[in-house]
Amino acid sequence: xxxxxxxxxxxxxxxxxxxxxxxxxxxxxxxxxxxTHILDAQKGKIKLNPENPSHKDWYEDK
Numbered sequence: 001x002x003x004x005x006x007x008x009x010x011x012x013x014x015x016x017x018x019x020x021x022x023x024x025x026x027x028x029x030x031x032x033x034x035x036t037h038i039l040d041a042q043k044g045k046i047k048l049n050p051e052n053p054s055h056k057d058w059y060e061d062k
Contacts, residue, residue, distance in 0.1 A: 048055045 048058055
């Protein structure tokens with residue numbers, strides 16, 4: 001037989017159902033899109049820039 005223990009104060013205050021949080025998807029998309037680079041070369045390829053640290057390894061001789 002299971003004996004139920006009395007609830008602690010923290011357990012009484014805790015909600016059993018999580019709160020629904022409204023997400024503004026458009027503002028989240030705009031925030032992400034503002035950080036992305038636009039593909040401006042032919043056929044949707046990235047135009048390499050030697051000044052960009054992310055592209056630097058493409059220009060270095062290995």
